[in-house]
Amino acid sequence: MSAEDTVGGSTRVPRENLAVGPTLRDLAVVSVLGWALQLLATDLSALAALAGLAGLYVICAVGVVLTRFAPFYLPSIAWISLLGIAATLPFTPWGDSVTALVADIDFLALSVPALAYAGLAITQREIDVVKKSGWKLLLIAVFVLASTYLGSAVVADIVLRITG
Amino acid sequence: MRAPGNVLDMWRLHVAVLVIALIAQLIDVREIPLGPAAILLLPLLYAFLLSVLLNPHVVGAVSKIVRKREVKAASPMIVITIMPFIAKFGTTIGPSFEELIEAGPALLLQEIGNLATVAIAFPLAVWVFKLRRESIGATFSVAREPNLAIIVDRYGLKSPEGTGVMVVYVVGTVFGTLIFSVLASLLASLGFFAPEALAMACGVGSGSMLAACSGALSGTWPGMEDTVVALSGASNLLTYATGLYVSLFVALPLVEWLYKKARPGEASAARKEN
Numbered sequence: 001m002s003a004e005d006t007v008g009g010s011t012r013v014p015r016e017n018l019a020v021g022p023t024l025r026d027l028a029v030v031s032v033l034g035w036a037l038q039l040l041a042t043d044l045s046a047l048a049a050l051a052g053l054a055g056l057y058v059i060c061a062v063g064v065v066l067t068r069f070a071p072f073y074l075p076s077i078a079w080i081s082l083l084g085i086a087a088t089l090p091f092t093p094w095g096d097s098v099t100a101l102v103a104d105i106d107f108l109a110l111s112v113p114a115l116a117y118a119g120l121a122i123t124q125r126e127i128d129v130v131k132k133s134g135w136k137l138l139l140i141a142v143f144v145l146a147s148t149y150l151g152s153a154v155v156a157d158i159v160l161r162i163t164g
Numbered sequence: 165m166r167a168p169g170n171v172l173d174m175w176r177l178h179v180a181v182l183v184i185a186l187i188a189q190l191i192d193v194r195e196i197p198l199g200p201a202a203i204l205l206l207p208l209l210y211a212f213l214l215s216v217l218l219n220p221h222v223v224g225a226v227s228k229i230v231r232k233r234e235v236k237a238a239s240p241m242i243v244i245t246i247m248p249f250i251a252k253f254g255t256t257i258g259p260s261f262e263e264l265i266e267a268g269p270a271l272l273l274q275e276i277g278n279l280a281t282v283a284i285a286f287p288l289a290v291w292v293f294k295l296r297r298e299s300i301g302a303t304f305s306v307a308r309e310p311n312l313a314i315i316v317d318r319y320g321l322k323s324p325e326g327t328g329v330m331v332v333y334v335v336g337t338v339f340g341t342l343i344f345s346v347l348a349s350l351l352a353s354l355g356f357f358a359p360e361a362l363a364m365a366c367g368v369g370s371g372s373m374l375a376a377c378s379g380a381l382s383g384t385w386p387g388m389e390d391t392v393v394a395l396s397g398a399s400n401l402l403t404y405a406t407g408l409y410v411s412l413f414v415a416l417p418l419v420e421w422l423y424k425k426a427r428p429g430e431a432s433a434a435r436k437e438n
Contacts, residue, residue: 023244030245033182040189059251076243077250077313081408084254089261102255108206110252111309112188114245115208116181118321118330119215120230121238127221129298129327136293137328140302141335143285145343148306148368149377151280152399153351157361159270 018068024061031057033113041109052105059083177234184214204341204372242321246313257405264405271399274364275406282419290426301328304419306369307336310408340369341376348377352384359385363392367399374400
């Protein structure tokens with residue numbers, strides 16, 4: 001992608017600022033919150049939910065360390081998602097046991113605290129942006145969703161016609 | 165990603181989040197049926213609304229409970245809270261790895277269709293609506309959780325890009341099933357697209373969008389239900405596996421590049437500011 005080099009000029013946070021220790025500590029705090037929510041959202045026992053969250057914690061922790069110290073840069077979420085895939089590949093010796101550990105953890109309940117922090121993090125600047133161009137963004141959102149569907153349908157249709 | 169101070173120092177913040185999240189989880193998923201579709205209300209949405217009401221910048225009276233220093237500390241917590249979510253997300257892809265490899269070329273290539281947001285919605289945002297950097301976050305992807313995480317990780321949620329992706333995320337969550345089922349029925353009734361193609365396109369968004377969209381198609385072609393469900397499910401799996409990387413390594417750099425071409429002066433000004 002020729003556009004790749006422009007990313008360096010964006011406003012992204014430099015990884016040298018990533019403080020591994022405090023991040024792992026805060027990760028532990030949110031894992032405790034996540035554990036409490038799993039007890040509400042699932043039928044898991046307290047211990048099984050704890051084991052599942054612990055498994056996810058390890059994946060995240062390794063991802064944070066790799067984000068900071070790997071020889072090349074990948075965003076932490078890319079590392080964590082890759083590690084999550086690698087940890088559950090069925091043909092690896094560990095795949096099935098990791099999958100069993102985290103399989104029943106509720107996906108949507110994990111996202112709830114993130115949105116709670118997000119609402120608390122809002123400041124005057126964001127409120128102003130939404131007041132000024134909120135309706136435009138709402139319309140754009142509808143176009144984004146519709147064009148994704150339409151785009152994928154067109155490409156799939158063309159490929160199906162070519163390949164029969 | 166600047167970590168907030170001592171954990172004990174910030175107990176108000178974490179306790180507030182715990183209480184909000186527990187309330188939101190107790191309300192649970194609510195569906196308002198609307199014909200074949202539904203307006204979907206999820207716990208994460210209540211959590212967001214409740215925490216906005218507890219935000220001293222929004223409701224001044226609550227500043228005794230949550231102070232402005234907690235607001236400051238909340239921001240770096242967002243990306244950390246998304247991490248276990250993304251980890252869980254990865255662990256749902258791993259077990260299906262072999263099925264994904266076997267997916268046909270049409271299924272794989274239709275993922276490119278996700279870039280249609282860049283081709284259609286981005287020009288609208290920049291030239292018609294004259295939006296600024298919000299357009300980057302709003303139009304680089306379909307704004308599901310992995311895409312939201314990319315923006316939070318790169319710009320922070322408290323950035324114009326973050327506002328853009330957040331609005332599309334919320335609209336997609338609440339009205340996504342409605343938009344997808346209406347569009348699917350509409351395109352199906354045109355008779356131009358192959359049912360298989362429309363089924364594959366159902367998988368580009370979230371699980372609830374997938375359900376509404378494939379439901380609408382099954383309603384149009386009752387005999388093809390199994391095909392529709394299988395293809396849309398495989399496509400959704402593929403979107404989850406590849407979507408994060410396509411939007412991180414292709415769509416976002418592309419939109420950034422386009423934005424700099426569209427607004428050359430502003431891009432360099434933003435760089436100096438930072």
